[in-house]
Ligand SMILES: Nc1ncnc2c1ncn2[C@@H]1O[C@H](COP(=O)(O)OP(=O)(O)OP(=O)(O)O)[C@@H](O)[C@H]1O
């Protein structure tokens with residue numbers, strides 16, 4: 106059984122227009138501890154909602170929340186709210202939320218923020234908490250003086266490192282990172298990516314890395330899940346997805362990345378992402394797809410292209 110197994114996960118939000126199908130039957134796996142899997146997709150494709158569904162951090166207007174999430178052989182969905190909060194959230198699955206660097210408490214010293222969770226949970230003595238804070242800071246490449254500083258005294262990159270340290274405080278089995286580098290300029294982005302690579306290599310950290318940037322995803326992650334309109338449209342090894350994309354959406358996503366050394370202009374993807382209240386009844390990408398044909402009027406199942414590489418596209422029906 107995979108280390109993280111997400112099966113048919115669904116999260117809909119209630120709105121006056123009808124349910125928003127932000128996560129609509131998503132399945133994917135992280136096979137082994139230490140593996141990094143990326144979820145890639147454009148804005149509004151349901152990436153943050155997928156993270157929220159896995160962390161069970163749900164807003165009040167949930168219309169549907171179903172499916173299965175297995176972590177390390179344990180079925181999480183049947184757990185009662187309180188049990189999930191106590192034994193899973195932050196302890197086994199932690200998250201660096203989207204825009205985390207802007208959510209640090211401005212009037213609390215970094216040291217206190219990093220270790221707030223274990224103190225709240227009263228699982229460590231004060232001395233243990235202090236030494237944990239120091240080792241976490243070291244792990245994310247910050248000098249220990251930072252513990253005594255306030256957020257406004259830190260750069261964006263330093264704040265993002267603090268946010269990563271905060272998520273790691275309980276030594277989670279799985280770390281979800283929601284767009285951890287989007288708010289950073291390119292050189293700082295590279296530093297944070299290097300930190301994540303180091304954590305993966307040296308600590309064997311298992312990661313679910315959420316991004317709109319397929320190039321970043323393939324650089325860090327072993328596997329890529331491409332999300333479109335609340336669904337997953339292609340899943341495979343990073344190299345396979347990047348070099349031999351199968352789904353027309355993935356092809357377009359890759360073609361839209363500017364390339365330094367080639368004369369070819371980046372392509373634009375015409376049209377808009379589907380309205381998640383009333384998405385197309387067949388393939389959700391069909392209205393924008395250059396290779397659309399009659400079969401696309403029905404929703405495509407996942408077709409296996411090669412071992413571990415699947416695409417939900419009728420082009421691959423055998
Ligand atoms: N609480 C909510 N109620 C209603 N609709 C919501 C709610 N939260 C998110 N949505 C909608 O769900 C869809 C998916 O949003 P989500 O934030 O998961 O996308 P995303 O892929 O993370 O986008 P981004 O790249 O901009 O962060 C969007 O259409 C969004 O407007």
Ligand SMILES: [Mg+2]
Nearest residue numbers: 152153154203
């Ligand atoms: Mg998001």
